[in-house]
Structure formats: structure tokens, C-alpha cells
Amino acid sequence: MKTIIVVGGSKGIGKAIVAKLVSYCKVINISRSAPSISHDNLTHFNCDVTQDELPEIDNADGLVYCPGSINLKPISRLSIDDFKEDFDINVLGAVKVIQKYLPILKNGNSPSVVLFSTVAAKLGMPYHASIAVAKSGVEGLVKSLGAELAPTLRINAIAPTVTNTELASKLLRNDKMIDNITERHPLKKFLSPEEVADMAEFLLSDSSASVSGQVFEMDCGIVSFKI
Numbered sequence: 001m002k003t004i005i006v007v008g009g010s011k012g013i014g015k016a017i018v019a020k021l022v023s024y025c026k027v028i029n030i031s032r033s034a035p036s037i038s039h040d041n042l043t044h045f046n047c048d049v050t051q052d053e054l055p056e057i058d059n060a061d062g063l064v065y066c067p068g069s070i071n072l073k074p075i076s077r078l079s080i081d082d083f084k085e086d087f088d089i090n091v092l093g094a095v096k097v098i099q100k101y102l103p104i105l106k107n108g109n110s111p112s113v114v115l116f117s118t119v120a121a122k123l124g125m126p127y128h129a130s131i132a133v134a135k136s137g138v139e140g141l142v143k144s145l146g147a148e149l150a151p152t153l154r155i156n157a158i159a160p161t162v163t164n165t166e167l168a169s170k171l172l173r174n175d176k177m178i179d180n181i182t183e184r185h186p187l188k189k190f191l192s193p194e195e196v197a198d199m200a201e202f203l204l205s206d207s208s209a210s211v212s213g214q215v216f217e218m219d220c221g222i223v224s225f226k227i
Contacts, residue, residue, distance in 0.1 A: 008066030010035045012165030016193035061108035062204040065094045072127040090134040117159035146213025154212035163191040186221030
């Protein structure tokens with residue numbers, strides 16, 4: 001049975017990933033609040049990864065870093081602190097966790113790391129300057145570490161479009177906004193957390209043993225197509 005560390009597994013996409021893995025993996029969740037899921041295979045550490053010392057873990061075969069932010073403002077209203085906070089959550093938090101657990105991951109069974117980007121790193125979107133900068137840093141980290149850590153460890157990222165989570169609730173707060181978001185996507189849909197969890201599960205598994213350094217656009221066509 002593999003052991004997977006999930007950072008940010010109490011809500012949203014992270015919660016969906018924990019729910020998907022916990023029946024057949026040992027899952028170690030690290031987040032500021034405990035998951036609502038209860039299972040013999042689930043261990044929780046209460047921790048703010050940007051502020052607190054990370055817990056000691058003896059072994060792991062995979063790592064998923066889920067924390068993110070959606071800080072949408074015009075550039076005139078974005079402060080330098082906004083950029084720093086988004087970078088801290090999305091990039092430096094991931095770096096801190098990878099550096100901490102890299103020694104045990106290197107000794108794991110076909111180890112794999114999964115990070116998260118956004119479609120806004122590829123598609124220019126108004127008011128996304130801060131998060132696009134941070135997630136572009138995540139994509140650079142994936143490329144660089146994929147090369148540096150091969151063949152011992154694989155690292156990939158998922159770049160979702162709008163996903164129906166608490167984090168994106170402001171974008172989906174009424175029927176009109178939901179309809180507008182749906183119509184903007186060529187596939188006439190947006191994502192569920194479970195769909196994204198399916199991709200994370202694949203990237204953690206041996207089925208993706210030949211895949212590293214990649215960013216997977218789960219975009220419902222919004223980046224790929226012009227229709």
C-alpha cells in the first residue's frame with residue numbers, strides 16, 4: 001500500500017483527492033483544518049504550511065500540494081503584498097514541502113509529485129496578474145525539478161479551469177455567473193473537484209510512469225479551442 005502526502009486535503013480539490021485515494025492508500029493530510037472524511041488509512045496533521053514547521057513523516061511514495069489562491073483584482077488595486085502572498089502560498093509553500101519530504105520520497109515506491117497551476121498561466125485573463133505570476137512559477141518549478149530529479153522522482157502539474165469549490169465560490173455565486181462561465185468554455189461545462197482528483201490519481205499512479213515535467217490543461221477547451 002502506497003503512502004501519499006496530501007497538503008490541503010480538507011477542502012475542494014484536495015478533499016476530493018483524499019476521498020479517492022484513502023480506500024487503497026495510506027493518506028497523510030497536512031492542512032489548517034481536519035478533513036470531514038474519516039478512515040483508518042487517513043492521518044491528519046494540523047499545520048499552516050506557510051507559517052508552521054512541517055511534521056516529521058517516515059516514508060512516502062507520493063506528494064500532492066493543493067493550496068492555492070484566487071485573488072482577482074485590477075493591477076491598480078494589487079499591492080506588492082498581494083503578489084508576495086500569492087507567491088508564498090502557491091510557490092514557496094510547494095518548495096518548502098518538497099524540500100522537507102524529498103529525502104523520504106526519493107526512497108519511495110515509484111515516487112511522484114503533483115502540483116497545481118491554472119489556465120490563467122497560459123490564457124491571458126483580466127484581473128489575474130498576481131495568480132498568473134505565481135502559477136507560472138509553479139510551472140517553471142515542475143519543468144526544472146522534473147529534469148533535476150529524473151529518473152528517481154516524477155513531478156507534474158494540473159492546470160484546471162474554474163472548478164466548483166469553495167475557493168471559486170465567488171465566481172459561481174449565482175445562476176447568471178454559472179451560465180456565463182459555462183458558455184465561455186467550448187465544452188459548455190466547468191470542472192468538478194472529482195474530475196481533477198481523477199487526473200491527480202493518474203499522475204500519482206504507475207500508469208503515468210513515463211510522464212514527468214508536464215502541465216496538464218484541464219480547460220474544458222477554453223485554452224485549446226476558439227469556437
